[in-house]
Amino acid sequence: MKYSYYPGCTLKNKAKDLDRYARTCAEVLGFELEEIENWQCCGGVYPLGNDEIATKLSSVRVLNDAKEKGQELVTVCSACYHVVKRVNDDMKHVDDIRTRANNYMNLSEPYSGETNVLHYLEVLRDKIGFDKLKEKVTNPLTGKKIGAYYGCLLLRPGKVMAFDNPENPKIMEDFIRALGAEPVVYPYRNECCGGYISLKEKEMAKSMCDTITESAKGFGADMLITACPLCMYNLNKAQKETLPVYYFTELLAEALGVKEEAEKK
Amino acid sequence: MSHRNYSEKIKEISGVNPYKCMKCGKCSATCPSYNEMDIKPHQFVSYVLNEDIEALADSKSLWKCLSCFACVERCPRDVKPGKLIDAARQIVVRERGGDYLSADEIPELLDEELPQQLLVSAFRRYKR
Numbered sequence: 001m002k003y004s005y006y007p008g009c010t011l012k013n014k015a016k017d018l019d020r021y022a023r024t025c026a027e028v029l030g031f032e033l034e035e036i037e038n039w040q041c042c043g044g045v046y047p048l049g050n051d052e053i054a055t056k057l058s059s060v061r062v063l064n065d066a067k068e069k070g071q072e073l074v075t076v077c078s079a080c081y082h083v084v085k086r087v088n089d090d091m092k093h094v095d096d097i098r099t100r101a102n103n104y105m106n107l108s109e110p111y112s113g114e115t116n117v118l119h120y121l122e123v124l125r126d127k128i129g130f131d132k133l134k135e136k137v138t139n140p141l142t143g144k145k146i147g148a149y150y151g152c153l154l155l156r157p158g159k160v161m162a163f164d165n166p167e168n169p170k171i172m173e174d175f176i177r178a179l180g181a182e183p184v185v186y187p188y189r190n191e192c193c194g195g196y197i198s199l200k201e202k203e204m205a206k207s208m209c210d211t212i213t214e215s216a217k218g219f220g221a222d223m224l225i226t227a228c229p230l231c232m233y234n235l236n237k238a239q240k241e242t243l244p245v246y247y248f249t250e251l252l253a254e255a256l257g258v259k260e261e262a263e264k265k
Numbered sequence: 266m267s268h269r270n271y272s273e274k275i276k277e278i279s280g281v282n283p284y285k286c287m288k289c290g291k292c293s294a295t296c297p298s299y300n301e302m303d304i305k306p307h308q309f310v311s312y313v314l315n316e317d318i319e320a321l322a323d324s325k326s327l328w329k330c331l332s333c334f335a336c337v338e339r340c341p342r343d344v345k346p347g348k349l350i351d352a353a354r355q356i357v358v359r360e361r362g363g364d365y366l367s368a369d370e371i372p373e374l375l376d377e378e379l380p381q382q383l384l385v386s387a388f389r390r391y392k393r
Binding site: 008009010013014015041043044045046047048049050051055077079152155156157158166167191192194195196197198199200201204208228229230232233236 | 277278279280297298301328329331332333334335337338347348351352355365366370374378379380381382383384385386387389390391
Protein backbone atom coordinates (compact mmCIF):
# COMPACT_ATOMS: atom_id res chain seq x y z
CA MET A 1 0.00 0.00 0.00
CA LYS A 2 1.32 3.42 -0.94
CA TYR A 3 0.40 6.60 0.91
CA SER A 4 1.15 10.25 0.30
CA TYR A 5 3.36 11.42 3.13
CA TYR A 6 3.51 14.87 4.65
CA PRO A 7 6.45 15.05 7.07
CA GLY A 8 6.22 18.75 7.98
CA CYS A 9 8.92 21.23 8.95
CA THR A 10 10.15 19.82 12.24
CA LEU A 11 10.59 16.26 11.00
CA LYS A 12 13.19 17.62 8.59
CA ASN A 13 15.08 19.30 11.42
CA LYS A 14 14.86 18.83 15.17
CA ALA A 15 12.59 15.79 14.96
CA LYS A 16 14.47 13.79 12.32
CA ASP A 17 14.22 10.75 14.58
CA LEU A 18 10.43 10.83 14.49
CA ASP A 19 10.62 10.71 10.69
CA ARG A 20 13.36 8.18 10.04
CA TYR A 21 12.01 5.57 12.45
CA ALA A 22 8.58 6.01 10.87
CA ARG A 23 9.94 5.45 7.37
CA THR A 24 12.03 2.42 8.28
CA CYS A 25 9.16 0.80 10.19
CA ALA A 26 6.80 1.40 7.27
CA GLU A 27 9.11 -0.70 5.08
CA VAL A 28 9.09 -3.51 7.62
CA LEU A 29 5.31 -3.37 7.92
CA GLY A 30 4.81 -3.36 4.17
CA PHE A 31 3.57 0.11 3.38
CA GLU A 32 5.20 2.92 1.49
CA LEU A 33 5.34 6.59 2.40
CA GLU A 34 5.72 8.67 -0.73
CA GLU A 35 6.73 12.16 0.28
CA ILE A 36 4.73 14.94 -1.31
CA GLU A 37 6.88 17.16 -3.51
CA ASN A 38 7.43 20.80 -2.62
CA TRP A 39 5.16 20.67 0.43
CA GLN A 40 4.91 23.73 2.61
CA CYS A 41 4.72 24.05 6.39
CA CYS A 42 1.21 23.70 7.84
CA GLY A 43 1.87 26.61 10.21
CA GLY A 44 1.74 24.50 13.36
CA VAL A 45 -1.56 25.94 14.64
CA TYR A 46 -4.90 25.61 12.88
CA PRO A 47 -6.09 29.07 11.80
CA LEU A 48 -9.28 29.36 13.85
CA GLY A 49 -10.79 32.44 12.25
CA ASN A 50 -13.61 31.73 9.80
CA ASP A 51 -12.24 34.44 7.50
CA GLU A 52 -8.65 33.12 7.45
CA ILE A 53 -8.03 31.59 4.04
CA ALA A 54 -4.40 32.21 3.03
CA THR A 55 -3.07 30.47 6.15
CA LYS A 56 -5.06 27.34 5.27
CA LEU A 57 -3.73 27.03 1.72
CA SER A 58 -0.53 25.08 2.47
CA SER A 59 -2.76 22.33 3.85
CA VAL A 60 -5.08 22.50 0.84
CA ARG A 61 -2.07 22.07 -1.47
CA VAL A 62 -0.90 18.85 0.16
CA LEU A 63 -4.46 17.55 0.38
CA ASN A 64 -5.01 18.22 -3.31
CA ASP A 65 -1.66 16.67 -4.22
CA ALA A 66 -2.70 13.44 -2.49
CA LYS A 67 -6.09 13.58 -4.19
CA GLU A 68 -4.47 13.87 -7.62
CA LYS A 69 -2.40 10.78 -6.88
CA GLY A 70 -5.46 8.96 -5.58
CA GLN A 71 -3.71 8.30 -2.28
CA GLU A 72 -4.58 8.72 1.36
CA LEU A 73 -2.45 11.28 3.20
CA VAL A 74 -0.32 10.20 6.16
CA THR A 75 1.27 12.46 8.78
CA VAL A 76 3.35 11.56 11.82
CA CYS A 77 3.54 14.90 13.62
CA SER A 78 0.49 15.63 15.78
CA ALA A 79 0.41 19.30 14.75
CA CYS A 80 0.48 18.55 11.01
CA TYR A 81 -2.24 15.98 11.51
CA HIS A 82 -4.37 18.44 13.45
CA VAL A 83 -4.00 21.33 11.02
CA VAL A 84 -4.34 19.35 7.79
CA LYS A 85 -7.29 17.33 9.04
CA ARG A 86 -9.19 20.40 10.26
CA VAL A 87 -8.57 22.27 7.02
CA ASN A 88 -9.79 19.20 5.16
CA ASP A 89 -12.97 19.25 7.24
CA ASP A 90 -13.47 22.94 6.33
CA MET A 91 -12.98 22.15 2.64
CA LYS A 92 -15.57 19.42 2.93
CA HIS A 93 -18.19 21.22 5.01
CA VAL A 94 -17.74 25.01 4.98
CA ASP A 95 -18.94 26.52 1.70
CA ASP A 96 -17.34 29.92 2.20
CA ILE A 97 -13.87 28.54 3.00
CA ARG A 98 -14.06 25.99 0.17
CA THR A 99 -15.07 28.60 -2.39
CA ARG A 100 -12.50 31.18 -1.38
CA ALA A 101 -9.65 28.68 -1.03
CA ASN A 102 -10.42 27.26 -4.46
CA ASN A 103 -10.50 30.77 -5.92
CA TYR A 104 -6.95 31.23 -4.65
CA MET A 105 -5.77 27.84 -5.79
CA ASN A 106 -7.21 27.95 -9.30
CA LEU A 107 -6.97 24.16 -9.68
CA SER A 108 -8.12 22.30 -12.76
CA GLU A 109 -10.75 20.66 -10.57
CA PRO A 110 -11.84 22.30 -7.26
CA TYR A 111 -10.78 20.57 -4.06
CA SER A 112 -13.66 19.65 -1.77
CA GLY A 113 -12.15 17.55 1.00
CA GLU A 114 -11.86 14.28 -0.92
CA THR A 115 -8.57 13.16 0.65
CA ASN A 116 -8.59 10.89 3.69
CA VAL A 117 -6.11 12.13 6.31
CA LEU A 118 -4.49 9.49 8.49
CA HIS A 119 -2.11 9.67 11.38
CA TYR A 120 0.63 7.02 11.32
CA LEU A 121 -0.93 5.46 14.42
CA GLU A 122 -4.22 5.13 12.53
CA VAL A 123 -2.40 3.31 9.74
CA LEU A 124 -1.10 0.88 12.36
CA ARG A 125 -4.54 0.45 13.95
CA ASP A 126 -6.86 0.54 10.94
CA LYS A 127 -4.76 -0.56 7.96
CA ILE A 128 -2.14 -2.92 9.42
CA GLY A 129 -4.00 -3.88 12.62
CA PHE A 130 -2.42 -4.08 16.06
CA ASP A 131 -2.72 -7.90 15.97
CA LYS A 132 -0.64 -8.03 12.80
CA LEU A 133 1.81 -5.52 14.26
CA LYS A 134 2.21 -7.76 17.29
CA GLU A 135 3.12 -10.67 15.02
CA LYS A 136 5.86 -8.58 13.41
CA VAL A 137 7.47 -7.66 16.73
CA THR A 138 10.80 -9.45 17.05
CA ASN A 139 12.06 -7.65 20.12
CA PRO A 140 9.10 -7.25 22.49
CA LEU A 141 9.51 -4.43 25.00
CA THR A 142 8.63 -6.73 27.88
CA GLY A 143 8.55 -5.16 31.31
CA LYS A 144 8.55 -1.55 30.15
CA LYS A 145 5.87 0.57 31.76
CA ILE A 146 4.96 3.22 29.26
CA GLY A 147 2.68 6.21 29.67
CA ALA A 148 1.06 7.38 26.44
CA TYR A 149 1.06 11.14 26.21
CA TYR A 150 -1.66 12.23 23.77
CA GLY A 151 -1.73 15.95 24.45
CA CYS A 152 -4.41 18.00 22.77
CA LEU A 153 -3.69 18.08 19.05
CA LEU A 154 -4.48 14.48 18.17
CA LEU A 155 -7.77 14.38 20.02
CA ARG A 156 -9.61 17.70 19.99
CA PRO A 157 -12.05 18.75 18.75
CA GLY A 158 -13.20 15.15 18.86
CA LYS A 159 -15.88 15.44 16.19
CA VAL A 160 -13.43 16.72 13.60
CA MET A 161 -10.32 14.78 14.57
CA ALA A 162 -12.27 11.52 14.99
CA PHE A 163 -8.99 9.95 16.06
CA ASP A 164 -10.18 8.25 19.20
CA ASN A 165 -12.44 8.96 22.18
CA PRO A 166 -11.15 12.43 23.15
CA GLU A 167 -11.72 11.91 26.86
CA ASN A 168 -10.67 8.29 27.16
CA PRO A 169 -8.47 7.36 24.22
CA LYS A 170 -6.86 3.96 23.89
CA ILE A 171 -5.05 3.84 20.55
CA MET A 172 -1.63 4.52 22.07
CA GLU A 173 -2.23 2.08 24.91
CA ASP A 174 -3.17 -0.60 22.36
CA PHE A 175 -0.04 0.31 20.41
CA ILE A 176 2.08 -0.10 23.57
CA ARG A 177 0.49 -3.51 24.21
CA ALA A 178 1.22 -4.59 20.63
CA LEU A 179 4.91 -3.84 21.24
CA GLY A 180 4.86 -6.16 24.26
CA ALA A 181 5.11 -3.41 26.87
CA GLU A 182 2.66 -2.42 29.59
CA PRO A 183 0.63 0.78 29.14
CA VAL A 184 0.19 3.04 32.15
CA VAL A 185 -3.06 4.98 32.12
CA TYR A 186 -2.83 8.29 34.00
CA PRO A 187 -5.24 11.21 34.22
CA TYR A 188 -3.20 13.94 32.55
CA ARG A 189 -2.44 12.09 29.33
CA ASN A 190 -4.79 14.29 27.29
CA GLU A 191 -3.96 17.57 29.03
CA CYS A 192 -2.11 20.21 27.01
CA CYS A 193 1.69 20.49 27.53
CA GLY A 194 1.53 24.26 27.07
CA GLY A 195 2.28 24.14 23.35
CA TYR A 196 3.66 27.41 21.99
CA ILE A 197 3.50 29.09 25.42
CA SER A 198 6.98 27.66 26.07
CA LEU A 199 8.57 30.18 23.71
CA LYS A 200 7.87 33.24 25.82
CA GLU A 201 6.58 31.84 29.10
CA LYS A 202 8.90 29.04 29.92
CA GLU A 203 7.93 28.77 33.59
CA MET A 204 4.27 28.34 32.75
CA ALA A 205 5.03 25.49 30.35
CA LYS A 206 7.34 23.84 32.88
CA SER A 207 4.69 23.90 35.56
CA MET A 208 2.12 22.35 33.21
CA CYS A 209 4.56 19.61 32.20
CA ASP A 210 5.46 18.97 35.84
CA THR A 211 1.80 18.16 36.45
CA ILE A 212 1.81 15.72 33.56
CA THR A 213 5.04 13.93 34.45
CA GLU A 214 4.10 13.79 38.15
CA SER A 215 0.79 12.23 37.19
CA ALA A 216 2.43 9.65 34.90
CA LYS A 217 5.14 8.80 37.39
CA GLY A 218 2.62 8.57 40.21
CA PHE A 219 0.72 5.93 38.27
CA GLY A 220 3.93 3.98 37.69
CA ALA A 221 5.20 4.98 34.26
CA ASP A 222 8.95 4.62 33.55
CA MET A 223 8.77 6.61 30.35
CA LEU A 224 6.43 8.56 28.11
CA ILE A 225 5.78 8.35 24.40
CA THR A 226 4.55 11.13 22.16
CA ALA A 227 3.91 11.85 18.49
CA CYS A 228 4.58 15.57 18.80
CA PRO A 229 7.99 17.31 18.69
CA LEU A 230 6.68 20.25 20.71
CA CYS A 231 5.21 18.00 23.41
CA MET A 232 8.58 16.27 23.60
CA TYR A 233 10.43 19.56 23.92
CA ASN A 234 8.12 20.82 26.63
CA LEU A 235 7.99 17.55 28.58
CA ASN A 236 11.79 17.41 28.57
CA LYS A 237 11.79 20.76 30.35
CA ALA A 238 9.74 19.47 33.28
CA GLN A 239 11.68 19.92 36.49
CA LYS A 240 10.04 18.32 39.50
CA GLU A 241 9.63 14.83 38.12
CA THR A 242 11.49 13.91 35.00
CA LEU A 243 10.72 10.95 32.80
CA PRO A 244 12.45 9.94 29.59
CA VAL A 245 10.28 10.87 26.62
CA TYR A 246 10.45 8.94 23.33
CA TYR A 247 8.82 9.31 19.98
CA PHE A 248 6.40 6.44 19.50
CA THR A 249 8.22 5.59 16.28
CA GLU A 250 11.48 5.00 18.14
CA LEU A 251 9.91 2.34 20.35
CA LEU A 252 8.23 0.87 17.28
CA ALA A 253 11.60 0.58 15.55
CA GLU A 254 13.10 -1.00 18.65
CA ALA A 255 10.32 -3.58 18.89
CA LEU A 256 10.58 -4.38 15.19
CA GLY A 257 14.33 -4.82 15.59
CA VAL A 258 15.25 -2.08 13.07
CA LYS A 259 16.32 0.72 15.37
CA GLU A 260 19.99 0.58 14.44
CA GLU A 261 19.20 0.25 10.77
CA ALA A 262 16.99 3.34 10.98
CA GLU A 263 19.68 5.31 12.76
CA LYS A 264 22.11 4.75 9.90
CA LYS A 265 19.76 6.56 7.54
CA MET B 266 -14.55 51.00 14.57
CA SER B 267 -17.12 51.29 17.35
CA HIS B 268 -17.29 48.83 20.22
CA ARG B 269 -20.52 47.43 18.82
CA ASN B 270 -18.83 46.80 15.49
CA TYR B 271 -15.85 45.12 17.17
CA SER B 272 -18.19 42.90 19.09
CA GLU B 273 -19.97 41.96 15.86
CA LYS B 274 -16.60 41.37 14.19
CA ILE B 275 -15.57 38.97 16.98
CA LYS B 276 -18.79 37.03 16.48
CA GLU B 277 -18.24 37.00 12.73
CA ILE B 278 -14.60 35.82 12.84
CA SER B 279 -15.34 33.15 15.44
CA GLY B 280 -18.73 32.06 14.15
CA VAL B 281 -19.73 31.84 17.82
CA ASN B 282 -23.16 32.72 19.13
CA PRO B 283 -22.45 33.92 22.68
CA TYR B 284 -26.18 33.98 23.50
CA LYS B 285 -26.06 30.18 23.68
CA CYS B 286 -23.87 30.33 26.80
CA MET B 287 -25.64 29.28 30.01
CA LYS B 288 -22.74 30.32 32.28
CA CYS B 289 -22.05 26.87 33.65
CA GLY B 290 -18.33 27.64 33.91
CA LYS B 291 -17.19 24.28 32.60
CA CYS B 292 -14.82 25.98 30.14
CA SER B 293 -13.04 27.82 32.93
CA ALA B 294 -12.99 24.72 35.12
CA THR B 295 -11.24 22.74 32.42
CA CYS B 296 -8.86 25.44 31.14
CA PRO B 297 -5.19 24.60 31.85
CA SER B 298 -4.33 28.34 31.71
CA TYR B 299 -7.11 29.40 34.10
CA ASN B 300 -4.77 30.62 36.83
CA GLU B 301 -2.88 32.81 34.39
CA MET B 302 -5.94 34.48 32.90
CA ASP B 303 -7.29 37.84 34.08
CA ILE B 304 -10.53 37.39 32.12
CA LYS B 305 -11.56 33.74 32.44
CA PRO B 306 -12.94 31.78 29.48
CA HIS B 307 -16.58 31.89 30.66
CA GLN B 308 -16.26 35.65 31.30
CA PHE B 309 -15.08 36.23 27.75
CA VAL B 310 -18.54 35.40 26.52
CA SER B 311 -20.10 38.10 28.72
CA TYR B 312 -17.51 40.70 27.69
CA VAL B 313 -18.41 40.15 24.04
CA LEU B 314 -22.14 40.38 24.81
CA ASN B 315 -21.58 43.57 26.82
CA GLU B 316 -19.38 45.00 24.07
CA ASP B 317 -16.66 45.63 26.61
CA ILE B 318 -14.00 45.60 23.95
CA GLU B 319 -11.27 47.68 25.61
CA ALA B 320 -11.04 45.23 28.48
CA LEU B 321 -10.86 42.30 26.08
CA ALA B 322 -8.21 43.97 23.93
CA ASP B 323 -6.05 44.70 27.01
CA SER B 324 -6.58 41.26 28.55
CA LYS B 325 -3.50 39.11 28.99
CA SER B 326 -5.77 36.09 28.55
CA LEU B 327 -5.45 36.59 24.78
CA TRP B 328 -1.83 35.46 25.06
CA LYS B 329 -2.38 32.71 27.63
CA CYS B 330 -4.85 30.61 25.66
CA LEU B 331 -3.09 27.49 24.36
CA SER B 332 -5.62 26.57 21.65
CA CYS B 333 -5.85 23.17 23.33
CA PHE B 334 -9.63 23.02 22.74
CA ALA B 335 -10.41 21.60 26.17
CA CYS B 336 -13.10 24.30 26.55
CA VAL B 337 -14.44 23.69 23.05
CA GLU B 338 -14.60 19.94 23.55
CA ARG B 339 -16.34 20.13 26.93
CA CYS B 340 -18.81 22.98 26.41
CA PRO B 341 -22.30 21.49 26.79
CA ARG B 342 -23.77 24.29 24.62
CA ASP B 343 -21.18 24.22 21.84
CA VAL B 344 -20.27 27.88 22.42
CA LYS B 345 -16.57 27.35 21.64
CA PRO B 346 -15.00 29.89 24.05
CA GLY B 347 -11.53 29.22 22.58
CA LYS B 348 -12.69 30.48 19.19
CA LEU B 349 -14.04 33.63 20.81
CA ILE B 350 -10.72 34.32 22.55
CA ASP B 351 -8.91 33.74 19.27
CA ALA B 352 -11.19 36.18 17.44
CA ALA B 353 -10.54 38.88 20.06
CA ARG B 354 -6.82 38.24 19.66
CA GLN B 355 -7.15 38.59 15.90
CA ILE B 356 -8.84 41.97 16.26
CA VAL B 357 -5.88 43.12 18.35
CA VAL B 358 -3.18 41.90 15.95
CA ARG B 359 -5.04 42.84 12.77
CA GLU B 360 -6.43 46.23 13.62
CA ARG B 361 -4.46 47.54 16.56
CA GLY B 362 -0.93 46.48 15.74
CA GLY B 363 -0.75 44.51 18.98
CA ASP B 364 1.72 41.80 18.04
CA TYR B 365 2.86 39.79 21.05
CA LEU B 366 6.08 38.56 19.43
CA SER B 367 8.65 40.19 17.19
CA ALA B 368 11.41 38.51 15.21
CA ASP B 369 14.01 40.53 17.16
CA GLU B 370 13.07 38.67 20.33
CA ILE B 371 13.77 35.24 18.85
CA PRO B 372 17.56 34.86 19.24
CA GLU B 373 17.51 35.07 23.02
CA LEU B 374 14.55 32.68 23.28
CA LEU B 375 16.27 29.90 21.34
CA ASP B 376 18.01 26.85 22.71
CA GLU B 377 19.62 23.83 21.12
CA GLU B 378 16.54 21.57 21.24
CA LEU B 379 13.86 24.10 20.33
CA PRO B 380 11.76 22.61 17.50
CA GLN B 381 10.82 24.60 14.39
CA GLN B 382 7.23 23.77 15.19
CA LEU B 383 7.41 26.04 18.24
CA LEU B 384 8.54 29.03 16.19
CA VAL B 385 5.95 28.65 13.45
CA SER B 386 3.18 28.05 16.01
CA ALA B 387 4.15 31.07 18.10
CA PHE B 388 4.35 33.34 15.07
CA ARG B 389 0.98 32.21 13.83
CA ARG B 390 -0.57 32.75 17.20
CA TYR B 391 1.20 35.91 18.37
CA LYS B 392 1.76 37.99 15.28
CA ARG B 393 -0.22 39.24 12.34
